[in-house]
Amino acid sequence: MDYKYIEQLLERYWQCETTLEEEQILHSFFKQHDVPEHLQQYADLFSYESEASQECLSDDFKQRMLDMVDEEPAVEAKTIKFVSRITPLFKAAAVVAIALTIGNVAERTMQDNSVGDNVGAPSIADTYTRTEDITATIHIIDRNQSESMAKADTVQVDEITRR
Amino acid sequence: MKEISFKNDILPLGDKLYRLALRITCNKQEAEDVVQDTLIKLWEGREKLKEVDNLTVYAMTVCRNQALDHNAKHENKNISLEDSGVDGFDNQHMPDERLIYNQRYEIINELINRMPEKQRTVIQLRDIEGRNYQEISLMMNISLADVKVTLFRARQQLKEQLKKQKNGL
Numbered sequence: 001m002d003y004k005y006i007e008q009l010l011e012r013y014w015q016c017e018t019t020l021e022e023e024q025i026l027h028s029f030f031k032q033h034d035v036p037e038h039l040q041q042y043a044d045l046f047s048y049e050s051e052a053s054q055e056c057l058s059d060d061f062k063q064r065m066l067d068m069v070d071e072e073p074a075v076e077a078k079t080i081k082f083v084s085r086i087t088p089l090f091k092a093a094a095v096v097a098i099a100l101t102i103g104n105v106a107e108r109t110m111q112d113n114s115v116g117d118n119v120g121a122p123s124i125a126d127t128y129t130r131t132e133d134i135t136a137t138i139h140i141i142d143r144n145q146s147e148s149m150a151k152a153d154t155v156q157v158d159e160i161t162r163r
Numbered sequence: 164m165k166e167i168s169f170k171n172d173i174l175p176l177g178d179k180l181y182r183l184a185l186r187i188t189c190n191k192q193e194a195e196d197v198v199q200d201t202l203i204k205l206w207e208g209r210e211k212l213k214e215v216d217n218l219t220v221y222a223m224t225v226c227r228n229q230a231l232d233h234n235a236k237h238e239n240k241n242i243s244l245e246d247s248g249v250d251g252f253d254n255q256h257m258p259d260e261r262l263i264y265n266q267r268y269e270i271i272n273e274l275i276n277r278m279p280e281k282q283r284t285v286i287q288l289r290d291i292e293g294r295n296y297q298e299i300s301l302m303m304n305i306s307l308a309d310v311k312v313t314l315f316r317a318r319q320q321l322k323e324q325l326k327k328q329k330n331g332l
Contacts, residue, residue, distance in 0.1 A: 013318070014318055014319065014322050015315070016311055016314050016315045016318060020293055020295060023289075023290070023293070024293070041325045041326065041328070041329040042325060044267045044270070044271055044325075045271055045321060045325060048267070048268055048271040048272065049290045049291050051268065052182065052272075052291045053182070053291045053292065053293070055178070055181070055182050055185065056177075056178040056181065056182075057177050057178055057181045057195070057198065061177075061195055061198075061199075062174060062177065065174060065177070065199065065202055066169075066170065066174065068199075068203070069169045069203075069206055
């Protein structure tokens with residue numbers, strides 16, 4: 001098998017002329033098991049580097065960090081806290097609104113009932129004012145009638161005099 | 164920009180930060196301390212993080228500075244690289260493979276850890292983390308040219324050491 005390409009890449013790697021992609025090719029090449037004898041000395045370096053990039057923190061450490069930061073969620077959720085602080089007020093307002101509505105409805109129902117109880121005064125008053133209105137209208141009609149009757153008389157007189 | 168979440172934005176950077184901190188401090192426990200300090204620092208300054216272009220680059224910069232501070236404080240401990248060499252291994256291999264693998268792994272690990280901090284950090288960022296030169300220059304706060312020169316020296320040294328080992332065996 002021809003390793004010219006890999007050898008060329010390696011040479012450029014030592015000169016720091018390879019791109020990240022080319023270095024990735026070298027890493028993948030040295031990850032395989034059948035690396036030729038004369039390149040074997042570099043295999044350890046590249047496989048070490050690939051392996052070292054997988055090193056990570058223990059889950060235990062991460063959990064500890066999460067717990068540590070969770071101790072101060074008040075600062076974390078500044079905006080959320082503001083909204084959640086207001087939410088009970090909304091709830092209170094809603095309760096008050098409902099209470100008022102119910103109260104109003106109840107009051108009205110009560111009023112309706114009381115109107116039914118004493119029909120007297122207001123209806124009499126109503127009738128009374130209406131009667132006054134009617135008498136006033138009758139007066140006006142009367143006046144109009146007498147006026148028009150008077151007019152009719154003069155017309156008759158006129159006609160008689162012409163004859 | 165959106166709100167920074169510790170669980171979703173900051174904690175996932177932990178592994179990368181840990182590998183970098185491990186490379187700089189050469190000690191698992193110290194690396195964990197550095198990562199913890201870094202994560203807390205990032206979290207406390209999260210309002211600033213919203214304006215950061217590349218969170219990973221920023222976090223790596225903070226982590227390196229924390230690790231360097233840590234090294235300066237524990238200068239004496241840090242010299243004994245031999246003690247901490249095996250410390251950093253993650254045992255993902257089968258038990259029978261592990262022994263052979265760890266020996267070869269240890270040799271390379273020591274070769275890299277024996278380099279000056281600047282060189283081993285560049286090797287870590289380029290060859291292990293696969294970051295581009297621009298990012299490395301930002302993370303380490305050095306010029307692009309400096310990154311390339313440092314990487315060149317580090318790789319040349321590795322090449323020499325590997326050759327020596329081959330001839331020696």
